[in-house]
Amino acid sequence: YTGQAREVSLKRLGLTTAEARRDWLIRKSRDLAQSKAARAAGEMAPTETTVTEAVADYLAAAGHRLRPATVLTYREGLDLFAVWAAKTRLPCIEDLDLPRLAAFREWLIARPRQRVVKGARRGERAPGVGTISPASINSRLRSVKAALNHWRRLGLTPRLDxxxxxxxxxxxxxxxxxxDFLRPSELRELLGAALRHDADTFDETREEHAGRKPKGSTLRHEPVGPFVLVTLLTGCRVGEVLALRWASVDFDEQEIVLAATATKTKHERSVSLEVAPALVDLLRALKLRSEGPYVFGGKRPWSRSRVEAARKRxxxxxxxxxxxxxxxRQTCATFLVNAPAIYGAASAYRAARQLGHSVAVAERNYLGLAKSVPKDATxxxxxxxxxxxxxxxxxxxxASPKRQKEVRRA
Structure with missing residues (x-):
């Protein structure tokens, strides 16, 4: 109740019979009376905020506290929510209630998959074949839930709890x-491919042709093998490895300490290097050549697009x-949980601590997954x-493989 008059087309709402219009008027009268009483009791007055305005405000605020990738995911779901609101002529977010949320969910489930239109404007899409996958639907539902609970806490959705x-x-x-983890044979193929990638050179560059460098000595790509090995043996998320700084690597304690600001869960986490002593030697060698605070990139961290291009290559x-x-990351978790000589009876607990998720996740998803792990592998x-x-x-x-073998035997 705002005290302001507003015209509403009952025909647009689909109310074409006298009985339907009478029922709507009764419900509207009750809603206005409740709203007026709530305002008299000191509750927040309706803001008449449209869904489009609310979504824009939410995403602008979220940009200061969420990662860019998370904001992008939220935007996909909330943009669809705004499209649905416009199609159903939802006046403002104060009018959201349980039936309307259920209607949006059904609309989202039935919505066809979208495809890119060739030759059209950038970003233009058209209905494709089939519907959106359940995983994509749930991702968009989570985005809308997060926004709705934010608006609920602000008192903008009085009909929702x-x-x-x-x-x-x-x-x-x-x-x-x-x-889906990589088996030992696949891991050997992966590391072999990384070795070939890192050793690949140009046939002859201009400098080499001019005699300023030996022929065939210019690498075709920046080495990616160390990045692959660190990601595999730490189980860190790719964003955590990209943002890894030398200040987080403790060679004395043989651990990597990820700050709360650098993790997805916003909880500080310790990643033990004792379970993968090869990483200690690798990181020492990388630090000798490093020219900045970042393990991968030096002065500026590598970008996500850079390592994605290398992965595809x-x-x-x-x-x-x-x-x-x-x-x-899943491969690391699988072997940590199922290698009896690494963490013993505490494998699920210690693996969960290292990877940054719950013990229940480790037990439910990884326990018993790999059955051919050598029993004496430490x-x-x-x-x-x-x-x-x-x-x-x-x-x-x-680095020195010889010293690495001595560590293993010890």
């Missing part, structure tokens, strides 16, 4: 396959099995059976 939001935007059941040009950075390299390939990568990076 936490339970109604959860009920109206209930997640869609989706298949949950076991984590490994599979396309150098014979690597198909993989993602997330798959390397390091991740041994558990994955990639010791020879790791030695080659260490040698290529300027």
């Amino acid at each position: 936490r339970d109604k939001i959860a009920d109206g935007l209930a997640r869609v059941p989706e298949p949950r396959p076991r984590p 490994l599979s396309r040009d150098y014979g690597s099995p198909s993989f993602t950075w997330q798959r390397l 390091t991740l390299e041994a558990a994955m059976r990639i010791e020879s390939e790791v030695d080659e990568l260490l040698a290529a990076a300027g």
Whole structure:
């Protein structure tokens, strides 16, 4: 109730019969009376905020506290929510209630997959074949839930509480396959591909042709093998590895301490290097050549697009099995949980602490996944059976494989 008059077309609302219009008027009268009483009791007055305005304000505020990738994900879901609100002529967010949320959920589920229109304007899309996958639907529902709960706390959605939001935007059941980890043979192929990638040179550059450099001595690509090995043996998320600073690497304690600001969960985390002693030698060698605070990049960290291009190149040009950075993280978790000689009876707990998720996740997703792990393997390299390939990568990076073998025997 604002005290202002507003015209409403009952025909546009689909109310074409006298009975339907009478029922709407009764409900509207009750709503106005309740709103007037609430305002008299000191509650917040309606703001008449449209969904488009609310979404824009929320995303602008979220940009200061969330990662850019998270904001982008939220934007995809909230843009669809704004489209639905416009199609259904939802006046403002104060009018959101449980039936409307349920209607949005059904609209989202039934919405066809979108495809890029060739020759059209940039970003223009048209309906494609099939519907959106359950995982994508749930991602967009989570985005809208986050915004709705934010608006609820601000008092902008008086007809909604936490339970109604959860009920109206209930997640869609989706298949949950076991984590897809790389087997030892695939890991050997991956590291072999990284070695070939890092050793590949141009046939002859201008400098070499002019005699200023030996022929065939100019690398074709920046070495990516160390990045692959660090991601694989630490189990860190790719963003955590990209942002890794030398200040976070403690060689004396043989651990990497990830600051709360550098992790997805916003909790500080310690990543032990004792389970992968090869990384200590590798990181020492990399630090000798480093020219800045970042482990990968020196003065400025590598970009996500840079390592994504290298990942695709490994599979396309150098014979690597198909993989993602997330798959390397799942591989690390699988071997940490299932190698009996690394953490013993506390494998699920210690692995969860290292990777930054709950013990329940470790037990539910990884326990019993790899059944052929050597029982006497005390390091991740041994558990994955990639010791020879790791030695080659260490040698290529300027580390000492000989000292690495001594550590293993100890």
